[in-house]
Amino acid sequence: MSPARGDDQPDVVLEIPARAEYLELVRSVVAAAAYTDPGFGDDRINDLRIAVSEATTNAIRAHATLGTDHRIEVRCQVGDEKIEVEVCDRGPGFDPDSIPALPDPEDPSRLFWESGLGIPLMQQLTDETEWESDDDGTVVRLVVYTAAYLNR
Amino acid sequence: MRGGLQDAAVDMKRMEGWVHLGIDVARSDDAVVLTPLGDLDLASVPALRQHVIDAVAAGRPHIVLNLSSVDFCDSTGLGALISARKRTLSHGASMAVVCPAGPVRDVVELCGLHLVFTLHDSVAAALADRPAQPDSSGS
Numbered sequence: 001m002s003p004a005r006g007d008d009q010p011d012v013v014l015e016i017p018a019r020a021e022y023l024e025l026v027r028s029v030v031a032a033a034a035y036t037d038p039g040f041g042d043d044r045i046n047d048l049r050i051a052v053s054e055a056t057t058n059a060i061r062a063h064a065t066l067g068t069d070h071r072i073e074v075r076c077q078v079g080d081e082k083i084e085v086e087v088c089d090r091g092p093g094f095d096p097d098s099i100p101a102l103p104d105p106e107d108p109s110r111l112f113w114e115s116g117l118g119i120p121l122m123q124q125l126t127d128e129t130e131w132e133s134d135d136d137g138t139v140v141r142l143v144v145y146t147a148a149y150l151n152r
Numbered sequence: 153m154r155g156g157l158q159d160a161a162v163d164m165k166r167m168e169g170w171v172h173l174g175i176d177v178a179r180s181d182d183a184v185v186l187t188p189l190g191d192l193d194l195a196s197v198p199a200l201r202q203h204v205i206d207a208v209a210a211g212r213p214h215i216v217l218n219l220s221s222v223d224f225c226d227s228t229g230l231g232a233l234i235s236a237r238k239r240t241l242s243h244g245a246s247m248a249v250v251c252p253a254g255p256v257r258d259v260v261e262l263c264g265l266h267l268v269f270t271l272h273d274s275v276a277a278a279l280a281d282r283p284a285q286p287d288s289s290g291s
Contacts, residue, residue, distance in 0.1 A: 019197035029225070046255050053226040070218050104264075117227035117263050124262060 018063035039146030062091025093133025192229025248278035
Protein backbone atom coordinates (compact mmCIF):
# COMPACT_ATOMS: atom_id res chain seq x y z
CA MET A 1 0.00 0.00 0.00
CA SER A 2 1.34 3.40 -0.82
CA PRO A 3 2.43 5.69 2.04
CA ALA A 4 -0.16 8.33 1.27
CA ARG A 5 -2.99 5.85 1.65
CA GLY A 6 -1.56 3.69 4.38
CA ASP A 7 -2.14 3.86 8.08
CA ASP A 8 0.09 6.92 8.32
CA GLN A 9 -1.84 10.08 7.72
CA PRO A 10 -0.55 11.99 4.71
CA ASP A 11 1.08 15.36 5.34
CA VAL A 12 -1.58 17.24 3.43
CA VAL A 13 -5.13 16.27 2.49
CA LEU A 14 -7.14 18.63 0.35
CA GLU A 15 -10.77 18.16 -0.65
CA ILE A 16 -12.12 20.29 -3.45
CA PRO A 17 -15.39 20.61 -5.33
CA ALA A 18 -15.03 19.14 -8.81
CA ARG A 19 -14.75 22.52 -10.45
CA ALA A 20 -12.02 24.05 -12.53
CA GLU A 21 -11.75 27.13 -10.34
CA TYR A 22 -9.99 24.97 -7.75
CA LEU A 23 -7.18 23.81 -10.02
CA GLU A 24 -4.92 26.68 -9.11
CA LEU A 25 -5.48 26.00 -5.42
CA VAL A 26 -4.47 22.36 -5.86
CA ARG A 27 -1.33 23.31 -7.77
CA SER A 28 -0.40 25.89 -5.14
CA VAL A 29 -0.90 23.53 -2.21
CA VAL A 30 1.08 20.72 -3.80
CA ALA A 31 3.89 23.09 -4.76
CA ALA A 32 3.96 24.52 -1.23
CA ALA A 33 4.18 21.00 0.19
CA ALA A 34 7.06 20.17 -2.15
CA TYR A 35 8.92 23.34 -1.19
CA THR A 36 9.08 22.10 2.40
CA ASP A 37 11.86 19.81 1.16
CA PRO A 38 14.80 21.89 -0.11
CA GLY A 39 15.82 18.94 -2.26
CA PHE A 40 13.22 19.91 -4.83
CA GLY A 41 14.18 22.66 -7.24
CA ASP A 42 11.88 24.98 -9.11
CA ASP A 43 12.02 22.91 -12.29
CA ARG A 44 10.91 19.68 -10.62
CA ILE A 45 8.19 21.44 -8.69
CA ASN A 46 6.94 23.00 -11.89
CA ASP A 47 6.88 19.55 -13.49
CA LEU A 48 4.83 18.33 -10.55
CA ARG A 49 2.44 21.27 -10.80
CA ILE A 50 1.69 20.35 -14.41
CA ALA A 51 1.26 16.65 -13.65
CA VAL A 52 -1.06 17.39 -10.71
CA SER A 53 -3.04 19.80 -12.86
CA GLU A 54 -3.49 17.06 -15.46
CA ALA A 55 -4.63 14.47 -12.92
CA THR A 56 -7.02 16.88 -11.23
CA THR A 57 -8.41 18.07 -14.56
CA ASN A 58 -9.15 14.46 -15.47
CA ALA A 59 -10.87 13.98 -12.12
CA ILE A 60 -13.00 17.10 -12.61
CA ARG A 61 -14.00 15.90 -16.06
CA ALA A 62 -14.82 12.44 -14.73
CA HIS A 63 -17.12 13.91 -12.07
CA ALA A 64 -18.76 16.18 -14.63
CA THR A 65 -19.43 13.21 -16.88
CA LEU A 66 -20.91 11.27 -13.96
CA GLY A 67 -22.92 14.26 -12.79
CA THR A 68 -21.74 13.71 -9.26
CA ASP A 69 -21.24 16.35 -6.60
CA HIS A 70 -18.67 14.30 -4.74
CA ARG A 71 -15.47 16.08 -3.90
CA ILE A 72 -12.07 15.26 -5.24
CA GLU A 73 -9.38 14.43 -2.73
CA VAL A 74 -5.72 15.29 -3.15
CA ARG A 75 -3.19 13.81 -0.76
CA CYS A 76 0.47 14.72 -0.45
CA GLN A 77 3.26 12.99 1.38
CA VAL A 78 6.72 14.53 1.45
CA GLY A 79 9.72 12.62 2.74
CA ASP A 80 12.31 9.98 1.94
CA GLU A 81 13.60 12.22 -0.86
CA LYS A 82 10.35 12.17 -2.76
CA ILE A 83 6.93 13.72 -2.91
CA GLU A 84 3.99 11.51 -3.55
CA VAL A 85 0.64 12.94 -4.64
CA GLU A 86 -2.58 11.04 -5.01
CA VAL A 87 -5.62 12.42 -6.79
CA CYS A 88 -8.74 10.47 -5.87
CA ASP A 89 -12.04 10.70 -7.71
CA ARG A 90 -15.25 8.69 -8.18
CA GLY A 91 -14.67 8.09 -11.86
CA PRO A 92 -14.43 4.64 -13.42
CA GLY A 93 -10.86 5.19 -14.55
CA PHE A 94 -9.37 4.05 -17.80
CA ASP A 95 -6.63 1.96 -19.27
CA PRO A 96 -3.73 4.29 -20.03
CA ASP A 97 -2.41 1.74 -22.51
CA SER A 98 -5.60 2.10 -24.53
CA ILE A 99 -4.93 5.74 -25.35
CA PRO A 100 -4.05 6.05 -29.01
CA ALA A 101 -0.64 7.41 -29.84
CA LEU A 102 -0.60 10.99 -31.03
CA PRO A 103 0.33 11.62 -34.65
CA ASP A 104 3.77 13.05 -35.27
CA PRO A 105 3.74 16.83 -34.69
CA GLU A 106 4.65 17.43 -38.32
CA ASP A 107 1.74 15.31 -39.54
CA PRO A 108 -1.09 17.61 -40.71
CA SER A 109 -3.59 15.41 -38.85
CA ARG A 110 -1.92 16.49 -35.59
CA LEU A 111 -4.14 19.57 -35.65
CA PHE A 112 -7.17 17.38 -35.03
CA TRP A 113 -5.79 16.24 -31.66
CA GLU A 114 -6.66 18.92 -29.16
CA SER A 115 -6.73 16.39 -26.35
CA GLY A 116 -4.67 13.36 -25.46
CA LEU A 117 -1.64 15.27 -24.23
CA GLY A 118 -2.37 15.00 -20.53
CA ILE A 119 -1.48 11.37 -19.85
CA PRO A 120 1.84 11.50 -21.74
CA LEU A 121 2.69 14.73 -19.92
CA MET A 122 2.08 13.14 -16.52
CA GLN A 123 4.26 10.21 -17.47
CA GLN A 124 7.05 12.39 -18.79
CA LEU A 125 7.10 14.91 -15.96
CA THR A 126 7.01 12.55 -12.99
CA ASP A 127 9.22 9.66 -12.00
CA GLU A 128 6.28 7.35 -11.34
CA THR A 129 2.69 7.54 -12.54
CA GLU A 130 0.16 4.90 -11.61
CA TRP A 131 -3.61 4.47 -11.96
CA GLU A 132 -5.74 2.30 -9.74
CA SER A 133 -9.49 1.94 -10.23
CA ASP A 134 -12.14 -0.02 -8.38
CA ASP A 135 -15.85 0.32 -7.66
CA ASP A 136 -15.21 3.34 -5.45
CA GLY A 137 -13.33 5.34 -8.02
CA THR A 138 -9.88 6.03 -9.36
CA VAL A 139 -6.63 7.04 -7.72
CA VAL A 140 -3.83 8.56 -9.74
CA ARG A 141 -0.50 8.40 -7.95
CA LEU A 142 2.31 10.70 -8.98
CA VAL A 143 5.80 10.50 -7.52
CA VAL A 144 8.70 12.90 -7.98
CA TYR A 145 12.11 12.24 -6.44
CA THR A 146 14.73 14.78 -5.47
CA ALA A 147 17.62 15.34 -7.87
CA ALA A 148 20.01 14.02 -5.23
CA TYR A 149 18.14 10.73 -5.09
CA LEU A 150 18.00 10.38 -8.85
CA ASN A 151 21.71 11.18 -9.24
CA ARG A 152 22.85 8.73 -6.60
CA MET B 153 -28.97 8.78 -11.53
CA ARG B 154 -28.26 11.43 -14.04
CA GLY B 155 -27.09 10.47 -17.45
CA GLY B 156 -27.10 11.05 -21.15
CA LEU B 157 -25.10 13.30 -23.35
CA GLN B 158 -27.18 16.37 -22.68
CA ASP B 159 -26.70 16.23 -18.91
CA ALA B 160 -23.03 15.54 -19.38
CA ALA B 161 -22.72 18.56 -21.64
CA VAL B 162 -24.43 20.75 -19.07
CA ASP B 163 -22.15 19.52 -16.33
CA MET B 164 -19.08 20.02 -18.50
CA LYS B 165 -20.12 23.63 -18.86
CA ARG B 166 -20.59 23.96 -15.12
CA MET B 167 -17.13 22.61 -14.35
CA GLU B 168 -15.50 25.22 -16.53
CA GLY B 169 -14.68 28.58 -15.14
CA TRP B 170 -13.86 32.03 -16.34
CA VAL B 171 -11.24 32.80 -13.78
CA HIS B 172 -7.56 33.50 -13.45
CA LEU B 173 -7.23 34.87 -16.95
CA GLY B 174 -7.29 38.44 -17.98
CA ILE B 175 -6.64 38.92 -21.68
CA ASP B 176 -5.12 42.04 -23.09
CA VAL B 177 -6.37 42.65 -26.61
CA ALA B 178 -4.54 44.92 -29.07
CA ARG B 179 -6.14 45.38 -32.48
CA SER B 180 -4.94 46.83 -35.72
CA ASP B 181 -6.59 46.83 -39.13
CA ASP B 182 -5.31 43.43 -40.10
CA ALA B 183 -4.16 41.82 -36.88
CA VAL B 184 -5.06 41.22 -33.28
CA VAL B 185 -2.65 40.42 -30.48
CA LEU B 186 -4.18 38.41 -27.63
CA THR B 187 -2.08 38.45 -24.47
CA PRO B 188 -3.42 36.14 -21.76
CA LEU B 189 -2.29 37.07 -18.25
CA GLY B 190 -2.02 34.24 -15.74
CA ASP B 191 -2.60 30.49 -15.97
CA LEU B 192 -3.86 28.57 -18.98
CA ASP B 193 -5.88 25.64 -17.71
CA LEU B 194 -9.40 24.22 -17.68
CA ALA B 195 -10.63 27.23 -15.73
CA SER B 196 -9.32 29.85 -18.09
CA VAL B 197 -9.25 28.43 -21.61
CA PRO B 198 -12.94 29.19 -22.30
CA ALA B 199 -12.09 32.89 -22.14
CA LEU B 200 -9.18 32.49 -24.53
CA ARG B 201 -11.25 30.40 -26.93
CA GLN B 202 -13.94 33.07 -26.99
CA HIS B 203 -11.44 35.81 -27.77
CA VAL B 204 -10.08 33.76 -30.66
CA ILE B 205 -13.59 33.13 -31.97
CA ASP B 206 -14.36 36.85 -31.74
CA ALA B 207 -11.13 37.83 -33.50
CA VAL B 208 -11.72 35.42 -36.36
CA ALA B 209 -15.36 36.48 -36.65
CA ALA B 210 -14.23 40.11 -36.83
CA GLY B 211 -12.24 39.21 -39.90
CA ARG B 212 -8.75 39.83 -38.57
CA PRO B 213 -6.53 37.95 -40.99
CA HIS B 214 -3.64 37.56 -38.55
CA ILE B 215 -3.91 36.52 -34.92
CA VAL B 216 -1.00 36.59 -32.52
CA LEU B 217 -1.23 34.64 -29.29
CA ASN B 218 1.27 36.24 -26.98
CA LEU B 219 2.10 33.81 -24.16
CA SER B 220 4.79 36.04 -22.64
CA SER B 221 2.64 36.71 -19.57
CA VAL B 222 1.34 33.18 -19.08
CA ASP B 223 2.68 31.75 -15.83
CA PHE B 224 1.43 28.22 -16.24
CA CYS B 225 0.10 26.07 -19.08
CA ASP B 226 -1.08 22.47 -18.96
CA SER B 227 -2.43 20.22 -21.71
CA THR B 228 -5.82 21.94 -21.67
CA GLY B 229 -4.05 25.21 -22.46
CA LEU B 230 -2.06 23.51 -25.20
CA GLY B 231 -5.31 22.13 -26.59
CA ALA B 232 -6.65 25.67 -26.75
CA LEU B 233 -3.65 26.67 -28.86
CA ILE B 234 -4.31 23.81 -31.26
CA SER B 235 -7.98 24.77 -31.36
CA ALA B 236 -7.06 28.36 -32.17
CA ARG B 237 -4.77 27.19 -34.95
CA LYS B 238 -7.53 25.07 -36.45
CA ARG B 239 -10.05 27.88 -36.26
CA THR B 240 -7.79 30.44 -37.87
CA LEU B 241 -6.81 28.02 -40.64
CA SER B 242 -10.42 27.11 -41.34
CA HIS B 243 -11.30 30.80 -41.74
CA GLY B 244 -8.36 31.63 -43.97
CA ALA B 245 -6.57 33.55 -41.24
CA SER B 246 -3.03 33.07 -40.01
CA MET B 247 -1.80 32.64 -36.46
CA ALA B 248 1.53 33.14 -34.76
CA VAL B 249 2.57 32.34 -31.20
CA VAL B 250 4.88 34.38 -29.00
CA CYS B 251 6.49 32.10 -26.45
CA PRO B 252 9.85 33.16 -25.06
CA ALA B 253 12.13 30.76 -23.20
CA GLY B 254 10.72 29.61 -19.88
CA PRO B 255 8.46 26.99 -18.32
CA VAL B 256 5.62 27.49 -20.79
CA ARG B 257 7.92 27.09 -23.77
CA ASP B 258 9.39 24.01 -22.14
CA VAL B 259 6.00 22.29 -22.01
CA VAL B 260 5.11 23.40 -25.53
CA GLU B 261 8.33 21.85 -26.81
CA LEU B 262 7.94 18.75 -24.65
CA CYS B 263 4.68 18.06 -26.47
CA GLY B 264 6.25 18.73 -29.85
CA LEU B 265 4.02 21.69 -30.55
CA HIS B 266 6.96 23.86 -31.61
CA LEU B 267 6.70 21.77 -34.76
CA VAL B 268 3.02 22.65 -35.14
CA PHE B 269 3.40 26.38 -34.48
CA THR B 270 6.26 28.69 -35.19
CA LEU B 271 7.27 30.12 -31.83
CA HIS B 272 8.49 33.69 -31.71
CA ASP B 273 10.38 35.53 -29.01
CA SER B 274 8.60 38.85 -29.50
CA VAL B 275 5.30 40.29 -30.65
CA ALA B 276 7.11 42.23 -33.36
CA ALA B 277 8.50 39.03 -34.83
CA ALA B 278 5.08 37.37 -34.65
CA LEU B 279 3.40 40.31 -36.36
CA ALA B 280 5.94 40.09 -39.14
CA ASP B 281 5.23 36.38 -39.57
CA ARG B 282 2.12 36.66 -41.68
CA PRO B 283 1.39 35.80 -45.24
CA ALA B 284 1.62 38.68 -47.67
CA GLN B 285 -1.76 40.28 -48.24
CA PRO B 286 -3.09 40.38 -51.80
CA ASP B 287 -2.32 43.68 -53.51
CA SER B 288 -5.71 45.37 -53.70
CA SER B 289 -4.45 47.86 -56.30
CA GLY B 290 -4.03 45.05 -58.79
CA SER B 291 -0.53 46.21 -59.70
